[in-house]
Amino acid sequence: MTDAATRAAARLRTYLRLCPTNHTLGGEFAYSEEFRSEDWSRSAYAPTRDDGELLLAELDRLRDELAETKALHDPRLRGLLVKVAKDRDLYVGWSTVADGPKGVWSRETAIEYGWPRTYLDRADETGSSARDGDGAWDDAGFVADQRGWLTRDRLGGYAVEYLQGDREAAYALLEPIDAEAAPA
Numbered sequence: 001m002t003d004a005a006t007r008a009a010a011r012l013r014t015y016l017r018l019c020p021t022n023h024t025l026g027g028e029f030a031y032s033e034e035f036r037s038e039d040w041s042r043s044a045y046a047p048t049r050d051d052g053e054l055l056l057a058e059l060d061r062l063r064d065e066l067a068e069t070k071a072l073h074d075p076r077l078r079g080l081l082v083k084v085a086k087d088r089d090l091y092v093g094w095s096t097v098a099d100g101p102k103g104v105w106s107r108e109t110a111i112e113y114g115w116p117r118t119y120l121d122r123a124d125e126t127g128s129s130a131r132d133g134d135g136a137w138d139d140a141g142f143v144a145d146q147r148g149w150l151t152r153d154r155l156g157g158y159a160v161e162y163l164q165g166d167r168e169a170a171y172a173l174l175e176p177i178d179a180e181a182a183p184a
Contacts, residue, residue: 005058008051067116074114076102081110081119081129084156086137091115091123092159094135100145101159127152148174 071077077093079102084090091110093102105113107120119129128135135142135152144150150158154173161170 002054002058005054008054009058011051012055064116064118068118071114071116071119077114080135081115081123082135082155083123083127084159085153086127088156090156091120092155094142094155096134098145099143101162104156104159104163143177144174145171147171149177150174 079096080094082092082094084092089106091105091107093105093115094100095102103113105115110120111117115129122131123129126133127137127139130136133139137152139152141149141151142155144158145162148171150173158170158173161167161173
């Protein structure tokens with residue numbers, strides 16, 4: 001947590017401790033003894049709008065961090081999340097172990113499935129959820145199912161055909177792997 005967020009959280013905790021509770025006694029708010037004393041400045045502890053925004057931003061950051069940690073331990077989410085094209089709402093889960101698609105989603109359904117929002121944000125920006133550039137916009141493509149080379153522009157069509165069970169149509173989108181031209 002940032003220093004500013006820590007200070008904001010401390011102000012908010014103190015303010016909530018000292019201020020009226022939601023409970024009433026005989027129609028009156030139940031104030032703490034500290035609140036009733038005039039020995040403290042209420043405004044010094046009152047959270048500001050900036051405090052609220054800082055805390056909400058920190059909450060979002062922690063929520064995203066937790067989602068990424070959970071995703072690392074979820075076998076369904078291992079591999080890359082690749083955005084098919086900058087102008088399309090289509091994401092492909094790509095297994096780097098089996099060299100094939102694991103699923104196809106819109107942004108909304110990918111989040112419902114469990115993909116962290118940060119993975120989708122990264123895929124929107126770079127083309128892939130990978131931090132190292134695998135599957136990025138400028139990546140040439142993938143080896144697919146150990147059968148051929150899948151250029152990045154054919155990824156969406158390949159994934160849809162493959163996952164619908166039409167392997168023949170999917171494999172027709174692959175280019176042959178040139179063993180002689182491959183680096184040693």
